[in-house]
Amino acid sequence: MNLHIKQVAQKLHTTSRTIRYYEEKGLIKPEKSHNDYRIFREEQIQLLQTILSLREIGMSTNQIKNTMENGQELDHHLNHQRSILYSDLLELKDMIGALDEMIASPSGDLFEKAKFLKELKEKRQAWTDRWSFDQQAVTYNVDLKKEGYAFNVHEGYDEALERAYQLIDASVGETGVDIGIGTGNLGSRFLEKGSRIIGIDQSDEMLAICKSHYPEIDTRHGHFLRLPVMDHSADFITTSYALHHVEEQDKILALEEMNRILKPFGRLVIADLMFDDDEERARVLQAFKNQGNENAIEAIEDEYYADRSRLVSNLENLGFQVDCNKINDILHIVFAEKKG
Ligand SMILES: C[S@@+](CC[C@H](N)C(=O)[O-])C[C@H]1O[C@@H](n2cnc3c(N)ncnc32)[C@H](O)[C@@H]1O
Structure with a gap:
């Protein structure tokens, strides 16, 4: 025609x-x-x-x-556009929140509130991938099984993922979100339970590999500090070996984002590299120093291992009931249930 x-x-x-x-x-x-x-x-x-x-x-x-x-796939651009729109949505929500506060206390310091808002906006946008995850994607699954490193961050990996899986105890029809899903090693486990999985990652290459292995996973380009998911729509959230790429002072924002998307009574598992607290961090680093293991110290200092005690108290302040356990000196599981 x-x-x-x-x-x-x-x-x-x-x-x-x-x-x-x-x-x-x-x-x-x-x-x-x-x-x-x-x-x-x-x-x-x-x-x-x-x-x-x-x-x-x-x-x-x-x-x-x-x-x-x-000639890029349309899917790729739609995924990025979704990420941008969610980011705009969050920015609007932040602005409305600040505006509401300004109206509620007009005698308050407007400039301070505006400054806070500006910083929040910058934080949500500022994160950059210093570790080149796009380049790690193809060999990620092979590399994490390699033995013989002076410092093996993946020691206990399988156990951590298994515990996370068990703790979530997913069921048919639930919606789960795996943040920093990588190649899909944790998120994919819930498919066999009949759950619908949204996998979020900032790396297009990781998402592409995840999608090629598990086409059923709804892979979304996104970020801990701006999750491309609607409010109160997830029954559970998992994240493994990813949160330690978010700076310590920004982790609270990441937890607030998780809280935003989680339904009442929703469950959250963080399986990640962290220390009990600052004291324990100092002890472990000293032990590596005594062993002359500079690689371990460098690797730890290049990332942002959480202070678990701070993570727990932030979660409790957000209204979660929290339970923790430890797999080894640096690998912990934090399980949290949102109160109603
Ligand atoms: C070490 S891999 C872990 C992948 C997977 N969760 C696992 O346990 O095998 C870290 C993943 O987190 C993603 N990631 C790191 N920082 C992130 C952030 N701020 N927002 C979203 N994804 C992030 C990386 O792109 C990468 O795919």
Whole structure:
């Protein structure tokens, strides 16, 4: 079916002007008839429909152009766009929260509140991947089984994941969110229980591998400090070997995000590298020093192992009942249940 510009505009509920604009931007290339009228064949009409749909979900014309020119999968861009929209949503919620406070106490320090808001916005955006997880993705599952490192952070890995799995005790129809899902080693276990799993990661490559192994997992590009999940929609949350990439002072924000998406009575398991407290951290580091194990000290200092006591008291302040256990000096499991 060949249509003229007005017919296409009518069919797609848009205007001829909009269509000409996308043509000027090089997004579509309609054929021209001998008398210079634009002719739209089915393929161009479908392309235009896609462009209009992507504009509707907030993608800019330039983003759409890049998507088309780079030949990247549409899925990839939709996933990133979702991440951006959730980020905008959170920013709006933060702003409304601050505004409400300003209205409630107009005599309060407006500037202080605005400053807090600005810092929060920056924190949610600032995290960068210093560890290049995209590059680790392909060999991740093989590397974590390798023996013989002077410092093996993955000692106890299988046990930690198994305990996390048991503690969550998932059931059919529940929605679970695995944050920093990586290649899917923990999140995928809940599929056999009939749970629906949303896997969040900041690394596209990790997500791609996870998806290729477990197509049923709903993989989402996202971040601890801005989770691409609606409020109170998760029955349980798991995270293994990931939270220690979030700076200590930002962990509270990560816990608040988990609290935001978790339903009342929801469960949370954090299986991660951490210390009981600052004192224990000093003791373990000293022990490595005495052994002359500089690799261990360097590795620990390059990341943000939590202070478990702080993690627990932050969770309790958020209204969780918390239970902990320890697999070895640096590997702990924190299980928390949200009170109603
Ligand atoms: C060491 S891997 C652990 C993967 C998996 N959870 C496991 O236990 O095998 C850490 C994962 O967390 C992700 N990650 C690190 N920091 C993150 C952040 N701030 N937000 C979301 N994902 C993050 C990384 O991209 C990586 O896939």
